[in-house]
Amino acid sequence: MNRLKLCDYHIHTRYSSDSDEEPENIVKHAIWLGLDGICFTDHIDLDYPETTEYENPAFVFDTKEYYKELSALRDRYSGTMDIKIGVELGLMPYLADRNEAVASSVPFDFIIGSTHQINGLDPYYPSFWEGRSCDEVVTEYFEKTLENVKSFTDYDVYGHLDYITRYAPDKSYQFDYYKYEKIIDCILKEVIHTGHGIEINTSPLNKGLSRTNPCIEIVRRYRELGGELITIGSDAHTASNVGGHFSEARDILLSCGFKYYTVFSKRKAAMKEL
Numbered sequence: 001m002n003r004l005k006l007c008d009y010h011i012h013t014r015y016s017s018d019s020d021e022e023p024e025n026i027v028k029h030a031i032w033l034g035l036d037g038i039c040f041t042d043h044i045d046l047d048y049p050e051t052t053e054y055e056n057p058a059f060v061f062d063t064k065e066y067y068k069e070l071s072a073l074r075d076r077y078s079g080t081m082d083i084k085i086g087v088e089l090g091l092m093p094y095l096a097d098r099n100e101a102v103a104s105s106v107p108f109d110f111i112i113g114s115t116h117q118i119n120g121l122d123p124y125y126p127s128f129w130e131g132r133s134c135d136e137v138v139t140e141y142f143e144k145t146l147e148n149v150k151s152f153t154d155y156d157v158y159g160h161l162d163y164i165t166r167y168a169p170d171k172s173y174q175f176d177y178y179k180y181e182k183i184i185d186c187i188l189k190e191v192i193h194t195g196h197g198i199e200i201n202t203s204p205l206n207k208g209l210s211r212t213n214p215c216i217e218i219v220r221r222y223r224e225l226g227g228e229l230i231t232i233g234s235d236a237h238t239a240s241n242v243g244g245h246f247s248e249a250r251d252i253l254l255s256c257g258f259k260y261y262t263v264f265s266k267r268k269a270a271m272k273e274l
């Protein structure tokens, strides 16, 4: 089996309310795959709505307890697997100060900033889309993402930039990057000019879709605009999805002109050859 020699920087465990996975299972699977490193990035989505339609309760956990448990795991596997401890923060402009407090609550290695909620609702659920065209919803998603990158800077990479496109309830909906290229350019420029990066997220490939988040056009555009910092993440919620479709992610990055991808330690970026 080909050793992957890449690092997975987007992984969830039972600390996320939408995963039951034991952190140690993730480590064992990463070793089996031959990954160079992993970073845990469990969800914190402050003010996640409590409605009966939503499957999962609040996306919050005690960061100190999380850090303590994962540090022990990191020490136990030291020399066998390079383990980093991160978090995926759900951003909304009014949450900036509270997210800042989470970001500084423990010495995280890495922080993903993501747009999961829009006006307190989760586009994962079809009700979010009711009565509106897909274009309207997708435009709003990018507008909110732009507000998020302008109002919060304590993150390292922006998560799954076109994430909304995974969830259109109209399955015939095809995301056309060129329709949104102006606003996506504004987001990418803001990310780059504030010294941040993006990720290439392989989760849609694990679900049988033929694209990454963001799509190859956005990855290429990010590179054209001078973007360099880019992590690779599976967004795995189970051990078996860790490192999923990473060879495709590597091919996409190489085809977009990247020679390196990014890892983080104590919030400092380092580049590794693809």
Ligand SMILES: [Zn+2]
Residues within 6 Å of the ligand: 088, 114, 116, 159, 160
């Ligand atoms: Zn996410």
Ligand SMILES: [Zn+2]
Residues within 6 Å of the ligand: 010, 012, 088, 235
């Ligand atoms: Zn995630």
